Amino acid sequence: MTIGKGGILGAVLLTLVLLFAPFASGLAQQAPPANDAALIEQLKGPLAGRVSIPDAKSGLLIQPQGRDWRQTLEGPVKAGGGWLLILSVVAIALFMAIRGRIKVDSGLSGRTIERFNGIERFAHWLTAVCFIVLGLSGLNLSFGKSLILPLIGPEAFTGLSTFGKLAHNYLSFPFVFGVLLMAVLWIRHNIFTGVDMQWFRQGGGLFSRGVHPPAGKFNGGQKVIFWLVVLGAIVLAVSGYILMFPFYFTDMAGMQLSLIVHAIAGMVMVAVILGHIYIGSIGMEGAFDAMGTGQVDVNWAREHHSLWVKEQSRAGGED
Ligand code: HEM
Structure with a gap:
């Protein structure tokens, strides 16, 4: 038995009618839009169909909130x-x-005098190295396409971004571990007290020579950094793991919100940590040794952490 040309055409038409029938019936109930603006207005809500597979969200064809979300991300957030x-x-x-x-x-x-022991320095450098790679690879996700792609070309950028994305996912685990370890080791030294208020009133002595407000193991400014790191890491981890396991914990709107929260928290943390890196390295004589060898000069310690030195002397920690 042979099927004629008419038969094939008929089968194709029937398939097309069946495929588009649900959309056609949806739109047929309303008057056809007069122009593009009217069409967009008509599609204000999500355009969704039905699917028979378990993944119900794949029936969502157009989600107009996605457009607003992308504009927010590409505009004000970036x-x-x-x-x-x-x-x-x-x-x-x-x-x-x-x-x-x-x-x-x-x-x-x-x-x-010993400032930080081996475990404290391990926790700090684990966190710091992971954060630097996470920060750079995260910034590449946000700005790389417009800033780095034109400089190095598509091939190198593809390699860099693929490697960056893998590093970003995997290094999140040791980063979270490092922050948790720092939190456990240092939380008791980071409770704010009246001494910190005096430190803030005197600007930490950062802006005037010869001024050294008293401070314990950590001064008021360092406590602010500590809490920003701990709370920032919690926000980054929660939003980041939601993104890493898409739709496992939340729906489309939750995914979109997580990405915006993750991007803002990441950029705020990078901005703050830049200042921390400056003061902890070239910005202050003698500071790096604390995280380098773990030993700091006694005069440095007396000027920046006088109350802590007194405590240590009582405990017999000074060389
Ligand atoms: C090259 C990068 C870095 C350098 C040179 C550096 C240097 C230092 C130094 C010298 C200290 C001890 C300060 C003192 O003895 O009083 C310190 C403490 C600390 N660092 Fe870093 N750091 C770096 C990166 C980071 C990163 C990426 C983070 C977290 C994301 C971080 C979090 C902390 C925290 C929470 C403390 C204790 C509180 C404070 O001193 O502000 N550090 N760092």
Whole structure:
């Protein structure tokens, strides 16, 4: 038996009618839109059909909120984050130019005191190394296409971004572990007290030479950094794991919100940590040793953490 041309055409037409019937019936109930604007207005709500597979969300054909979400992400979130990072770098550069390197006013004594033991330094550097890779690969996800792609071309950018995305996913685990370890080790030293208020009133002595407000193991500014790191890491981890396991914990709207929260928290943390890295390295004489060898000069410790030195001397920790 042979099927004629008419038979084939008929079968194709029937298939097309069956495929588009649900959409046609949906739209047929309303008057056809007069122009594009009217069509968009008509499609304000989601355009969804029905599917017989378990993944019910794949029946969602158009989700207009997605358009608003992309505009928010590409507009205010990226622009705000970009300006925040530029502001942070400019503020550090200005501080560096005006204040210069913060010196040990009484000079180095040559005697040292243990500031951080091996576990504390391990927790810090694990967190720091992971954060730097997470921060750079995250910024590449947000800004790489417009800033790095034109510089290195599509092939290198594809390699870089593929590697960056893998690193971003896997390093999140040791990062969270590092922050938890730091939180356990240091939480008791980071409760705010009246001493910190005095530290804040005197600007931490950061803006005037020879001023050294008293401080315990951590001063008021460091406590702020500590809490921003701990709370920021919680926000990043929760929103990040929601994104890493799509639709496992939440629906489409939850995924969209998580990405915006993750992007904002990441950029705020990078902006804050830039200042921390400056003060902990070139910005303050003698500070890096605390996380390098773990030993700091006694005069540095007396100027920046006088109450802690007194405690340590009572406990016999000074060399
Ligand atoms: C190259 C990068 C970094 C350098 C050079 C650095 C340096 C330092 C130094 C020297 C200290 C001890 C300060 C003191 O003795 O009082 C410190 C403490 C600390 N660091 Fe870092 N750090 C870096 C990156 C990071 C990152 C990426 C994080 C977290 C995301 C972080 C979180 C902390 C915290 C919470 C403390 C204790 C509180 C404080 O001193 O502010 N650090 N860091």
